[in-house]
Structure formats: structure tokens, C-alpha cells
Amino acid sequence: MEAEQDTRAANNNNGIGSLYVKVMTDEQLEMLRQQISVYATICDRLVEMHKSITTQQDLAGMRLGNLYCDPLMAACSGGHKITARQRWTPTPIQLQILERIFDEGNGTPNKQKIKEITVELGQHGQISETNVYNWFQNRRARSKRKQLLPSQNNLEAEADAEVESPKEKKMPEIQETIQLHSYENLSHTTSPDLGFEQLMSKIEAASCYGSYFL
Amino acid sequence: MEAEQDTRAANNNNGIGSLYVKVMTDEQLEMLRQQISVYATICDRLVEMHKSITTQQDLAGMRLGNLYCDPLMAACSGGHKITARQRWTPTPIQLQILERIFDEGNGTPNKQKIKEITVELGQHGQISETNVYNWFQNRRARSKRKQLLPSQNNLEAEADAEVESPKEKKMPEIQETIQLHSYENLSHTTSPDLGFEQLMSKIEAASCYGSYFL
DNA sequence: AACATATGAATGAACG
DNA sequence: CGTTCATTCATATGTT
Numbered sequence: 001m002e003a004e005q006d007t008r009a010a011n012n013n014n015g016i017g018s019l020y021v022k023v024m025t026d027e028q029l030e031m032l033r034q035q036i037s038v039y040a041t042i043c044d045r046l047v048e049m050h051k052s053i054t055t056q057q058d059l060a061g062m063r064l065g066n067l068y069c070d071p072l073m074a075a076c077s078g079g080h081k082i083t084a085r086q087r088w089t090p091t092p093i094q095l096q097i098l099e100r101i102f103d104e105g106n107g108t109p110n111k112q113k114i115k116e117i118t119v120e121l122g123q124h125g126q127i128s129e130t131n132v133y134n135w136f137q138n139r140r141a142r143s144k145r146k147q148l149l150p151s152q153n154n155l156e157a158e159a160d161a162e163v164e165s166p167k168e169k170k171m172p173e174i175q176e177t178i179q180l181h182s183y184e185n186l187s188h189t190t191s192p193d194l195g196f197e198q199l200m201s202k203i204e205a206a207s208c209y210g211s212y213f214l
Numbered sequence: 215m216e217a218e219q220d221t222r223a224a225n226n227n228n229g230i231g232s233l234y235v236k237v238m239t240d241e242q243l244e245m246l247r248q249q250i251s252v253y254a255t256i257c258d259r260l261v262e263m264h265k266s267i268t269t270q271q272d273l274a275g276m277r278l279g280n281l282y283c284d285p286l287m288a289a290c291s292g293g294h295k296i297t298a299r300q301r302w303t304p305t306p307i308q309l310q311i312l313e314r315i316f317d318e319g320n321g322t323p324n325k326q327k328i329k330e331i332t333v334e335l336g337q338h339g340q341i342s343e344t345n346v347y348n349w350f351q352n353r354r355a356r357s358k359r360k361q362l363l364p365s366q367n368n369l370e371a372e373a374d375a376e377v378e379s380p381k382e383k384k385m386p387e388i389q390e391t392i393q394l395h396s397y398e399n400l401s402h403t404t405s406p407d408l409g410f411e412q413l414m415s416k417i418e419a420a421s422c423y424g425s426y427f428l
Numbered sequence: 429a430a431c432a433t434a435t436g437a438a439t440g441a442a443c444g
Numbered sequence: 445c446g447t448t449c450a451t452t453c454a455t456a457t458g459t460t
Contacts (some may be wrong), residue, residue, distance in 0.1 A: 086456090108448075
């Protein structure tokens with residue numbers, strides 16, 4: 001298919017019959033082909049990987065956590081984009097109420113209380129008991145944490161500040177569960193699968209070509 | 215397939231378009247551009263997914279075959295400290311097995327059972343009896359709680375959970391490869407990585423164009 | 429667009 | 445066992 005159009009390339013930018021056709025040189029065309037086929041290959045490989053991995057993972061049953069198919073969502077804003085929000089966000093009013101309840105002290109709301117609160121907040125927006133529950137959990141945890149780290153500094157060690165918390169084992173059994181690792185490091189240094197790195201470099205190459213054409 | 219003649223004909227802005235060489239019309243060029251950019255986007259997304267997934271997996275302990283440095287590690291003075299993960303995270307395979315056992319009913323595993331399970335899971339990653347014990351405790355508690363808090367509409371979760379394959383396996387390393395379906399379903403509605411399906415359809419679309427150009 | 433922060437949610441562990 | 449804590453993950457939002 002790339003036989004005889006060299007000639008065209010030569011005169012493709014004269015203003016002749018105004019625009020009539022844009023032509024590409026053989027080389028350009030060829031480059032495009034390569035690029036596309038590279039992309040196609042990469043995609044296939046990636047999809048393959050993704051499937052095999054997710055199959056395993058989903059299989060495990062997890063990872064399906066949060067889907068909010070709020071029935072209301074459909075109703076919201078006259079027949080338009082279903083902005084399926086993936087996580088609940090308290091409305092200002094709800095937040096206000098929550099904060100008030102939280103400040104009232106009274107510690108952790110029990111189940112009954114949560115139900116009540118949920119009902120109350122429900123008048124101001126979609127909400128579930130779980131949301132309320134989580135909110136209090138997080139609120140408590142984070143307010144506590146704030147107290148503890150007003151001025152914390154470490155020159156270099158990043159995340160693992162409070163590393164060793166000497167845990168006592170209550171179970172009479174073996175509790176040799178310590179597991180090492182910082183996954184950041186691992187994932188950066190050791191590639192999970194060899195093919196991936198190669199793909200990445202190919203993608204970069206492709207993008208490189210791409211910058212010319214796109 | 216049908217395209218070649220047609221597209222040329224489509225270049226009708228001027229009759230002169232009939233340069234009888236293989237050039238690309240604006241439309242074709244545009245199509246190519248779109249195709250490439252689609253591929254680029256797809257690749258990016260896929261790479262992203264892949265990374266996040268493999269990261270998780272690493273996290274989950276896939277890669278910690280090489281273990282924990284023990285108290286010795288503490289002695290590793292100086293700047294380099296291998297950060298130890300403080301809490302156990304089941305690998306997908308372990309999770310799978312645990313879920314299976316849980317679903318089998320049989321309530322709370324007794325000590326003996328826990329020992330057995332621990333041994334079995336130990337083949338797939340570091341784990342202790344305490345971990346197993348806790349896992350069952352939590353699993354039970356939370357599944358019970360879920361009944362009481364019907365608010366969150368995870369309508370699917372249940373159904374999917376029961377799509378368990380009747381396939382029986384004794385060997386823990388057998389991978390069940392079902393449930394791609396449920397994954398896909400989830401993706402259709404709203405899923406954490408919403409987009410995979412869309413990507414797939416785009417890829418198909420791209421391949422479609424591709425069949426012409428490539 | 430890369431990076432930072434806030435926060436909802438998930439979950440292992442611990443407590444009473 | 446039921447409940448709570450602590451940590452982590454993921455996403456939404458904001459900043460440079």
C-alpha cells in the first residue's frame with residue numbers, strides 16, 4: 001500500500017487547490033502504522049494482564065466494595081449525567097449536624113443513636129447508617145491523631161515514624177506474624193512481572209512517535 | 215474493508231481529489247489521530263490499573279517470600295531500616311481460601327481447625343494462627359453487622375458472592391477462574407475501576423478502525 | 429499534568 | 445462476641 005506516493009509528499013503543502021488532501025510520506029505512514037500496531041499490541045497485552053490479575057483478585061471476592069447506586073442518583077438533576085458518586089459526601093448541613101453531635105461529647109454513638117442520626121440527616125441528603133458510623137469512627141480517630149502530632153519531625157525517615165509498637169501477644173500461640181516490607185520500595189525496585197517493564201518502554205517509544213503526529 | 219473507495223469518494227470537496235495515489239483524506243487522517251489517541255489513552259489507563267493492582271498485590275504479600283528480619287533488624291542501626299509491615303494482609307489466594315471456609319459454614323473454627331487452616335494458608339504467604347483467628351472473628355462480626363445495617367445498597371455484593379463456582383478443589387493453588395462476570399457487571403454499574411469496560415469497547419472500536427489501516 | 433491534602437471506607441487487631 | 449481502635453486504601457478536591 002505504500003507504493004507510489006512519494007511525489008505527493010513533495011507538493012502537499014503548496015496552496016494549490018486550497019486544501020484538498022493531506023498526504024503523508026511513506027515514512028510518516030509507516031511510522032504511523034508502527035505506532036498503531038505497537039499500541040494495539042501493548043493494549044492487548046495489558047488487557048490480558050489486567051484480566052488475569054483481576055480475575056484472581058475478584059475471585060477472591062474482594063475489591064468490589066463500594067458502589068453506590070443511589071436510586072436518587074437517577075432522579076437527580078433533570079435527566080442528566082448519572083454522576084455516580086463513588087463515595088458519600090456529607091452535605092454542609094449534614095456535616096454541621098454531625099459536628100455538633102460530635103462536639104456534644106457523648107462519645108461513640110451506639111447503634112440506636114446512629115439510627116436516629118441517620119434518620120435526621122436523611123432529611124438533608126442521602127445517607128446511610130454506615131456512613132454515619134464511619135464518619136464518627138474517622139472523626140474520632142483523626143481528632144485524636146491531631147493531638148498527638150503537633151510538632152513531629154524527622155529529617156529523613158519518611159513514613160515509618162512510630163515503627164515498633166511493642167505489641168503484646170495475647171494469644172498463647174505463635175504470633176510470628178511479622179511481615180516485612182515496604183511495598184513502595186518493593187514495587188519500585190522489583191517488577192512484578194518482567195513483561196511489564198518492556199511494555200512500558202515500548203509505550204514510551206510509542207508516545208515519542210506520537211508527539212510528532214498528535 | 216469497504217472503506218477505500220468510499221473514503222476517496224468522500225473527499226468530494228473538489229473533484230480534483232482524484233489524485234490516484236494512496237493519500238489520506240482529512241477524514242482518514244483525523245480518524246487515525248483519534249485512533250492513536252484512543253490507544254494512548256487506553257494504554258495509560260491500563261498501565262495505571264496494572265500498577266495499582268500489582269502494587270496492591272505486592273502489598274498483599276505476594277512478594278514477601280523473603281521474610282522478616284527479626285529482632286536482628288532492630289539491630290540494623292544506621293540509616294537503613296527495613297520497614298516491617300505491622301499488620302498481616304491476606305494474599306488474594308489466602309483470602310479466597312478463607313472465604314471458602316467461611317462460606318462452608320461450620321461456624322467458628324476451633325483451635326484445631328485454626329491450626330489446620332493456618333498451615334494451609336501458610337503455603338501461600340506468611341500467616342499465623344492469630345491472624346486466622348482474628349479474621350474469622352472479624353468476618354463473622356461484620357457479616358452480622360451488615361444484616362443490621364441494610365442502608366448501604368450493595369445489592370450486588372450478595373448475589374455475586376453466591377455465584378461461587380461449584381467447582382471443587384482440594385488443592386489450594388487451584389485458581390478458580392470464574393466470576394469475571396460479576397466483575398463485569400459491577401463495572402457496568404459503577405465500580406472502583408469503572409472504565410475497564412469502556413476501555414474494552416474503545417479498544418474494540420480502535421481495532422475496528424485498525425483493521426482498515428493496518 | 430504532577431503533586432498535595434482531606435476524608436470516606438475497609439480491615440486487622442485489640443479490648444471488655 | 446460485640447465494639448472500638450489504628451492503619452491503610454482510594455477518591456475527591458485543591459494547589460503549583
